[in-house]
Amino acid sequence: MQRPHSLSLRRRAWLALAAGALASPWAAAQDASARPLRLLVAGPAGGSADIVARLVAEPLSRELGRPVIVDPKPGAAGAIAVGELLQATADGNTLLVGVNSLVSEIPHIVKLRWDMAKAVRPLAELARGGLVLVAHPSVPAATVPELVAYAKAHPGKLSYASYSPGTMSHVLGVILNRAAGIELLHVGYKGSTPALADVMGGHVPLMFDGLATSLPLVRGGKLKVLAVSTPQRVPQLPAVPTFREAGYPQMEATAWLGLWTAPEVPAATQARIRAATLKVLADAALRTKLLETGFEAGGPRSTEDLARELHSDYERVGAVLKSVGFRPE
Numbered sequence: 001m002q003r004p005h006s007l008s009l010r011r012r013a014w015l016a017l018a019a020g021a022l023a024s025p026w027a028a029a030q031d032a033s034a035r036p037l038r039l040l041v042a043g044p045a046g047g048s049a050d051i052v053a054r055l056v057a058e059p060l061s062r063e064l065g066r067p068v069i070v071d072p073k074p075g076a077a078g079a080i081a082v083g084e085l086l087q088a089t090a091d092g093n094t095l096l097v098g099v100n101s102l103v104s105e106i107p108h109i110v111k112l113r114w115d116m117a118k119a120v121r122p123l124a125e126l127a128r129g130g131l132v133l134v135a136h137p138s139v140p141a142a143t144v145p146e147l148v149a150y151a152k153a154h155p156g157k158l159s160y161a162s163y164s165p166g167t168m169s170h171v172l173g174v175i176l177n178r179a180a181g182i183e184l185l186h187v188g189y190k191g192s193t194p195a196l197a198d199v200m201g202g203h204v205p206l207m208f209d210g211l212a213t214s215l216p217l218v219r220g221g222k223l224k225v226l227a228v229s230t231p232q233r234v235p236q237l238p239a240v241p242t243f244r245e246a247g248y249p250q251m252e253a254t255a256w257l258g259l260w261t262a263p264e265v266p267a268a269t270q271a272r273i274r275a276a277t278l279k280v281l282a283d284a285a286l287r288t289k290l291l292e293t294g295f296e297a298g299g300p301r302s303t304e305d306l307a308r309e310l311h312s313d314y315e316r317v318g319a320v321l322k323s324v325g326f327r328p329e
Contacts, residue, residue: 035093036067037273039259040085042078042098044191048212048295052127052257053097055289056280063276070097074191077106077164085262086119092269096120096260100306101167104313108321109166111328117314120260122306123270124277125298127290128256129211130230131172132240134223139205144176144227144246147206151182159185160206161195166328168253169208171320172229175251199223210255211236212294229253236294256298258306274303 039057043049053070061068073081078098088094103116133144139158141147151158162169165188173184187204189195192213199207200222207214208229215236217223227243228234231252243251259277261270278300280286287297 034066036069037061037064037092038088038094039068039070040081040094040096041070041072042081042096042102043072044074044193045072047072047074047192048129048210049097049099049257051212051293052290052295055286055293056097056126056259056277059280059283059286060276063280064273077110077167078102079106079110079112082116082120085260086114088262090262090264092261092265092273095123095273097126097257098260100256100258100310100313102260103310105167105171105317107314107328108318108326109164109328117307117310118263121263121270122303122310123259123261123274124281124303125301125306126257126259126277126281127295127298128254129295130228130234130254131168131208132211132214132218132228132237133172133226133243134199134207134209134214134218135226136199136202136205137221137224138202139224141226142224143241144243144248147226148180148182151180151184155183156185158182158206159187159204160208161187161189161199161204162208163189163192163195163210166317166321166326168255168317169210171317172208172251172253174320174324176248179248179250196223210294215294227251234294234296235291256306257295258298 039053041050041053050070050072057068057070073084081096081098082102085094085096102120107116135141141150160173162173170186170188173186177184184206192209195207196209196213196217198204200217211234214223214225218225225237225240227246228237228240229243229251231242233240233242243249281297290297
C-alpha cells in the first residue's frame with residue numbers, strides 16, 4: 001500500500017514537469033526577445049546604410065530594451081547581406097538595413113539564387129534621400145542646361161561615374177542622355193568611395209551619387225553639385241535646383257533606406273519591431289541627425305505602399321537597362 005505522502009510527492013513532481021512543459025515556449029520566446037538584435041548592413045562600414053543603421057541602433061535598443069548590434073556585410077551589391085539574412089533563424093533577431101535598390105535594381109544587375117521581391121520584406125522606411133549630379137570643379141558648367149550645352153558642343157568628351165553599373169546612379173545618366181540628346185560615357189565602379197576619389201582627382205568629371213556621401217565633399221569645396229533628383233529642393237542644399245526645375249522631370253528619383261526582414265518571421269514580431277522603429281523615427285533629435293547627414297527621416301508608410309513602390313521602380317529601371325542592352329553579371 002502506497003503511503004499518502006509518497007503519492008503527494010509524485011503528484012507534485014508531475015505537476016512541476018507539466019508546468020515546465022507549458023512554460024517552455026513562453027520562456028523560449030522571452031529568451032529570444034532578450035538576445036541582441038543584429039542589424040546586417042547591405043553595404044560597407046561608413047556607407048549610407050551603415051550611417052543610418054548606427055544612428056537608429058541606439059534609440060532602437062532603448063525602445064526594445066535589448067542590445068542592437070550593427071554588422072556591415074558589403075559585397076555583391078547587397079546580395080551577401082541578404083544571403084546571410086536568409087540563412088539566419090527566422091525569429092526576428094536578425095534584420096537587414098539596406099537601400100530599396102536591393103529589390104528595385106540589384107535583380108537586374110546580379111544573377112541571384114532567389115527572387116529578391118519574395119525573399120525580403122520591408123518592415124519600415126528608415127530614411128529617404130535623392131541623388132545628386134556632382135562635378136569636378138574644373139567642369140565648365142554650373143547648371144544642368146550649361147552641362148547639356150557643353151556636352152553637345154564637345155560630343156564624347158564627358159563621362160560620368162556610377163557607384164555600380166545597373167543602379168540608379170547609372171540609370172540617371174542614361175535617362176539624361178536620352179532626354180537631352182547628349183552622350184555622357186558611363187564608367188561603373190564598385191561603390192561610392194572609389195568613384196568619388198576619381199571624380200575628385202579629375203579622372204572622371206561627373207557622377208550621380210547619394211547625397212549623404214557627396215555632401216561633405218560639396219561642403220568642403222572638393223565637388224560642385226548641379227542638381228538633385230528629389231521632387232523638391234533639399235534643405236541641406238537649398239540653392240541647388242531639382243532636375244525638374246532644370247527641365248528634366250523624367251530624372252526625378254528618390255532612394256530610401258529600409259529595415260528589412262525575412263517574410264517567415266512571425267507577424268507579431270514584425271509588428272512589434274515596426275512599431276518600435278516608427279516611434280524611434282518620430283524623435284526630433286534623430287530626425288535632425290539624419291538631416292545633417294543628408295537624409296530625411298522615413299515616415300509611417302505601410303509595408304504595402306513600400307512594396308508597390310519597389311515594384312514600380314523595378315519596372316522602370318529594368319526598362320531603361322534593357323533599352324541600352326545591359327546584362328546582369
